Amino acid sequence: MARKKNITKDNLISWYMEFVLDNNHQPKSVYSFAKENNFEESGFYQFYGSFEVLEEAIFSEFFHHTIQVLQKSDDYQNYDARNKLLSFYFTFFEILTANRSYVVYALESVKKDLKKLKSLQSLRRNYTQFVEDLNIERIELKQETLEKVQNTSIKESSWMHLLITMKFWLDDVSPSFEKTDIFIEKSINARFDLMDIKPLKSIIDFGKFILKEKVNFN
Known part of the structure; x- marks a missing residue:
């Protein structure tokens, strides 16, 4: 034997x-x-309690491999949050593409609602922590409960965006999945433009000034 x-x-x-x-x-x-x-x-x-746990670990490994690749880049360390997220997406989807046959097998039956797929749970935890660690600029609300809501909103909306991008990639039949690359760039840039708090900060600062100086209008 x-x-x-x-x-x-x-x-x-x-x-x-x-x-x-x-x-x-x-x-x-x-x-x-x-x-x-x-x-x-x-x-x-010794490693996994079931095949389902192993399937969950596969997507987690895709995430960790992405991070390992990014951390080898000196340029990545100096990127702002927007470009770090773009780099993550492009690298992550390169890894998914290298394993596309398996990913299609794993996701195809539930691609209409990927939120229900248990094998993405570890990926969700890893990814939302990654987004939190990006320290995306946000409004200083000076109220703990509101800040927690804001943080949760950013993480959950980011997770939904990743799921939507995965769904788009699953349906993409363009050469080299070039439409997915365009979707990634345009959607992430749009998200950051919408989250740009500088104009809102200016409005808030102006409002504070008006309130402070309102006596001058009387």
Whole structure:
């Protein structure tokens, strides 16, 4: 009997993706999956409790690989929030494209409502934390509850934007998915232009001035 393999998380992800693409369904059991790839069944559970947990980890790995690529760039470290987010999107969708057959398999059945897909839960947590860490400029409300609402709104709207972009990419049939690249650039620039608080700050400052000096109008 051949000696059982020592395995890693990357092994399991690679073997799993290969299996579902060859067969268009999950392995029948962890036992059969382990037997086919010559490793002990218990080795699987050292990393993942089920195939569903493994599927969730795949999208999380796409995120982490994106961050690793970005952090190798000296230019990225000096970007503002807008350009860091653009860089994330372009890199993330390059990675999705490199694994498009699997991503289509995983998302196609629920692409009309990706929010319901459990395998995106870890990606959601990672991505919304990434957005929070960008420190996108926001209005100083000086009220803790309102600031929490504002922070949550930015993170949740950013997550919805990522889902919408993934849906657009799934439907994109243009060469090299060039329409998705255009969608990314235009939509993110539009989001940041809408969130530009400088004009609003000016209005607020002017309003404060008027209130302070209103006696001069009497």
